[in-house]
Amino acid sequence: MTRRLPDLLIEPVVRMALAEDLGRAGDITAQACIPEGSRMRAVFAARKPGVLAGIDCVRLALAALDPEATVRPALRDGDAFEAGAVLVEAEADARAFLAAERTALNLLGRLCGVATLTRAYVEAVEGTGARIADTRKTTPGLRALEKHAVACGGGVNHRFGLDDAILIKDNHVAVCGGVGQAIRRARAAAGHLVRIEIEVDGLEQLDEALAERPDVVMLDNFGADRLREAVARAGASPFGRPVLEASGGVTLETVRAIAETGVDVISVGALTHSAAALDVGLDAL
Incomplete structure (x- = not known):
């Protein structure tokens, strides 16, 4: 293309x-x-x-x-x-x-x-079904060009900025008072075309997030075993399975094993910052 x-x-x-x-x-x-x-x-x-x-x-x-x-x-x-x-x-x-x-x-x-x-x-992840995505860790002033380059390499673009999707990170959760509370507040404020993603750092937070039906769950710094467990829990959830994104410390040496756990997206800051x-x-x- x-x-x-x-x-x-x-x-x-x-x-x-x-x-x-x-x-x-x-x-x-x-x-x-x-x-x-x-x-x-x-x-x-x-x-x-x-x-x-x-x-x-x-x-x-x-x-x-x-x-x-x-x-x-x-x-x-x-x-x-x-x-x-x-x-x-x-x-x-x-x-x-x-x-x-x-x-x-x-x-x-x-x-x-x-x-x-x-x-x-x-x-490296060919055949697994996982997609490689960039992050906002771009060179100031070059974001549009660097994200274009990611697409040229066959990756997909994460959000371009703070204004085109809601991504609830760990510090948002900490200030807001919890995963569920943060998602509920986000849904009340979001327009009908705005997707909601939340970052979780453990399986308990994942269970709390699944109950609120976010569009995407970011599994931050999960090892391969926890990623497989997270995929299984999301697949069995009565609330439906969101898109699952693995993130944190991904390298060329580890990305294949991460993809084989069944996650949908792997976001890699190194694509642009390194x-x-x-x-x-x-x-x-």
Whole structure:
């Protein structure tokens, strides 16, 4: 499936990054060394295998400094590639190209890294029925782009912010006075399209939550044995089975065992807070 973000969401990030890099005087190196009006052709090439995300960041970075730039993607966001693969070929004013180079590479490498790590998690749970989801542990200002990259890697997006779903965490429960009380208050306040999720840290809290029929229960830092017990209890509940989400300390080494317990979703903060940028380089032609 081809994945695209509207330019309207990407442009502010690209322009902020360019402004940060250009500073008060622009690229004084390119201005000093490159004759005005020179053209440059180059390819963005992968140094390592991975999954593509952020190709539009390249186009918008170049277009911001040279509206006449031409960008020809060789692949689409969500495509896998091998080391050495050409991701995109571009031509632009040489000064503009060199000034936009680092911003384009930073964003492309970062987003490819997120997509590539996500794909590794998705492949690790293949056949179990569990889905890999991100969290709000994103880089400030890059959430829409990083969540897009997760989707490119085959993951699914958790809530985008505090305003699109109710997620009752342990501190909410502590202040509110209990799991049941928190869910009842949430249901009284929620609109008919707003889903309610609650985090529980033990089987007793799970039983209390099930009685209130939340849409989703997050099983926080449950071991594999407790996850299996939680799945069994939820399946046998007379109140119906909510979506069960496992969360907390998930790694590539443990995610398969977690998925095999029968949970529906596994949320992984590492997809965005710990993904290494993929090595992508710019090669002049």
